Amino acid sequence: MSYNVLIVDDSAVMRRMVRRALAVCDTPLGKIIEASDGEQALQILADAWIDLVLTDINMPHMSGYTMLETMQQSDELGAIATIVVTSEKSAESIERARSVGAKGYLIKPFRADELRTMVENALESVG
């Protein structure tokens, strides 16, 4: 079984960085799709089967928080493993991400092995 991943970040450089880090994960990965904000991500989630969402918080049009809140309100989307990848370090932000269902919180800059561990844990947590 392979997992389809959606990377959500308004920075093209950061999306590439996450993609490169995912390439060294042991977890079998299927399609890796990119979105530049929460709104675009929700459109993709409505059309494609996604197992894991890696999302930034501060983005134009729709933030990562709003996107996660919207996902949480849906039985289907709420079951998807989500990890927040952000430079935001405050305890308030970490708590808010948890409250909207994030299974992991990764602070930029991150190492590939940190992302790998978090991806494995997040996928395990949703079975």
Added chain:
Amino acid sequence: MSTLASRSVSDGLVSPALLFEVVARVFKGIAPCSCESISPEMAVPLAGWQGVIDFCGPGVGSVGVCVPTGYAEVLAWVMAGEEARTNPALQADAVGETTNILSSSVMALLYGRRRHARLSSPTVSGNVMELPSGPPEGLTRLGVLVDGEHLVQVWLRVVSSSSKSK
């Protein structure tokens, strides 16, 4: 550290040592670097990119990172791979993300992780001529020597601080 930060901010001037600690932490993952405090006269315009982020609450101010074109290529390459190296849009994006990461680290050190500061999206400009000037109050400048070669400039301006109410 938070005591040092609070004192520095309430004095209206952030200690170069404090800023150095944050800058070194962010840049060390890319290449060996050293930092030095620089005066307004030493802060020279560079041919390259400048990323600026404004912050608000607890304090108000801005963080800026000035990166010469050659080093922006290195940043883009380290972050996004070889194909990003010669892509100006990705170079600017890499400078913006670096400014973003640096700003978050500066906020955490200045105000602690319990207090939340709102950060603007990074504004990246190819015009590095407009370096902040004026009186030194609240303005800290650092030069970052990376691999002993490229001089990156980092500046932090604290316009106002709520640290007195702590």
